[in-house]
Amino acid sequence: MTEPSPLDTTRASYDTVAADYxxxxxxxxxxxxxxxxxxxxFAHLVTTGGGGRVGDLGCGPGRVTAILRDLGLTAFGIDLSPGMIAVARETYPGLDFAEGSMTALDLADGSLAGALVWYSLVHTPPEQLPVFFAEFHRVLAPGGHLLMAFKVGDECVRLEQAYGHAVKLDVYRFVPDAVADMLVKAGFRVQARLVREADQWEKTPQAFFLMVKPEAR
Incomplete structure (x- = not known):
C-alpha cells in the first residue's frame, strides 16, 4: 500500500479541522x-502602486482575506484544503475562494499586484521553499508586493493533535536570514522585516517579511 504524500496528509488534516479551526x-x-x-x-503599498488583484495564498478559512478586503484590496483566496475553502465560502460569500496548490497556481504570469503568504508555508521543509518563492515571483507583476509571515526557529515539530482532532502535520520554523537569502535569490527585494516576540499562546517569535518584485530596468 502506497503511503500518502505530505501534501495529501496536510490536505486531509486541514479538511478534518476546518470548521473548528x-x-x-x-x-x-x-x-x-x-x-x-x-x-x-502591505495594503498601502499595493494601493499606492496602482492596485490590482491580491491573492491570499494558503488562505485557510478566509479570515485574513476578509481583512485585506476591509483594507481596500481586491482580494481572493486559494487553499489546498477543500474543507477550508468550503468554510471560507460560507463565512465570506462576497469573496472569491478556490482550491489550489501554491507550487502550481492557476494564475497567469504577472497577474497579481500583491500576494499574501500568511503562515501558509509552515508545513514546508526549508529546502523546498525556493520552489514556492519562484512561483510567487512568477505570478506577481513587476512592482508587485509579497507579504510573508512565519514562525522563527530552526526545528520541525510534529503535531498529532490540533483543534480538537487527530492530525498528521509537521510544523517548520525558519531562520529569518536564511529566508531573506532565498527570497533575494528568487528575485525579490526585501523592503521590511519585523520579528516580534511570542504572544499569548505562541511558542516562538514571529517574523513578517515585506518584499517587492523589482520593475524591469
Missing part, C-alpha cells in the same frame, strides 16, 4: 497590533 481562530487578529500593522503597510 475557523471558530477557534475567528478573533485571533483582534489584539495583534504588529501583525495588523504589516497587513496595513
Amino acid at each position: 475557523a471558530v477557534l481562530l475567528a478573533d485571533e487578529m483582534a489584539d495583534k497590533p504588529y501583525d495588523n500593522a504589516m497587513l496595513t503597510a
